Amino acid sequence: MVTRTLNETDVYEITRIHLISFSTFFLTRLGESFLKFFYKSFLKHRDSIGFGIFDNTGLMVGFSVATARSSGFNKSLIIQNLNSFFFIGLKLLVTKPGSLLRLILNLSKKNDPRDDGDYAELYSIAVDPGKQGLGIGKILLAITEKAALDRGCKKMALTTDFYNNSDVVSFYKSLGYVVFYEFIAFPDRKMYKLVKTLI
Ligand SMILES: CC(C)(COP(=O)(O)OP(=O)(O)OC[C@H]1O[C@@H](n2cnc3c(N)ncnc32)[C@H](O)[C@@H]1OP(=O)(O)O)[C@@H](O)C(=O)NCCC(=O)NCCS
Numbered sequence: 001m002v003t004r005t006l007n008e009t010d011v012y013e014i015t016r017i018h019l020i021s022f023s024t025f026f027l028t029r030l031g032e033s034f035l036k037f038f039y040k041s042f043l044k045h046r047d048s049i050g051f052g053i054f055d056n057t058g059l060m061v062g063f064s065v066a067t068a069r070s071s072g073f074n075k076s077l078i079i080q081n082l083n084s085f086f087f088i089g090l091k092l093l094v095t096k097p098g099s100l101l102r103l104i105l106n107l108s109k110k111n112d113p114r115d116d117g118d119y120a121e122l123y124s125i126a127v128d129p130g131k132q133g134l135g136i137g138k139i140l141l142a143i144t145e146k147a148a149l150d151r152g153c154k155k156m157a158l159t160t161d162f163y164n165n166s167d168v169v170s171f172y173k174s175l176g177y178v179v180f181y182e183f184i185a186f187p188d189r190k191m192y193k194l195v196k197t198l199i
Helices: 008-021 032-044 073-080 082-095 097-107 136-150 166-174
Strands: 002-005 048-054 060-067 120-127 155-161 178-185 189-197
Touching (some): 008 048, 008 060, 008 120, 032 073, 048 136, 073 082, 082 097
Antiparallel strands (some): 002 048, 060 120, 155 189
16 A cells, blocks of 8 residues: 555546545536546645545545645635636536535524634545545654644644544544534534644
8 A cells, every 4th residue: 555645636636536435416417527626726725734545456446635724725725726616616506506505504594602713624534435434544644744733733633524424533533533513504403513732
């Protein structure tokens, strides 16, 4: 196995793993080309932290993407890719207007009043379903946290589903995450915000 920093050329493999690991997630329903655009924009951002683990044939078996600075990240991502977001927004307006509304409301959602956004944030972590339970997710999370710590971050946070998600919540709790708060994502999806102190 090889572990390395992700770059823009990895978006095809990231998208492949995303599609099989998050088949029912909202972002997945926006389509493969949206996912490629999203991850490419993400990895180009100066605050992104991305790692992949690859098998001996070079095939990705898992990835994680995070930002070292949660506060203002979504806004900054959109501003840096304004033209592309504008055209994707226009396309969604015609093809999936409900999804466009959901995307805008969730991207612009204000945090809980207790949440100042002063932490690194894990946006996505996934391991190929055939390779789960072998310690790959644990390695990905550990190197992501170390990279965040090296950039001066004191905490790492993430959002995950409240319902039908006990395996994933157990994974995070076993690695030191605690519940920060619960909230409802638009339109009616109960979520946990989990957090871990890195130092
Ligand atoms: C969540 C995910 C990334 C975990 O990766 P993984 O490689 O399967 O997990 P690991 O094998 O590294 O497990 C690490 C630790 O988590 C704990 N853990 C993992 N699965 C668990 C489960 N079902 N119940 C309890 N604890 C669990 C174990 O304690 C394990 O520690 P150990 O090695 O000391 O036993 C992976 O299962 C996945 O891709 N799931 C689908 C995508 C997803 O939902 N991502 C999270 C979005 S918020």
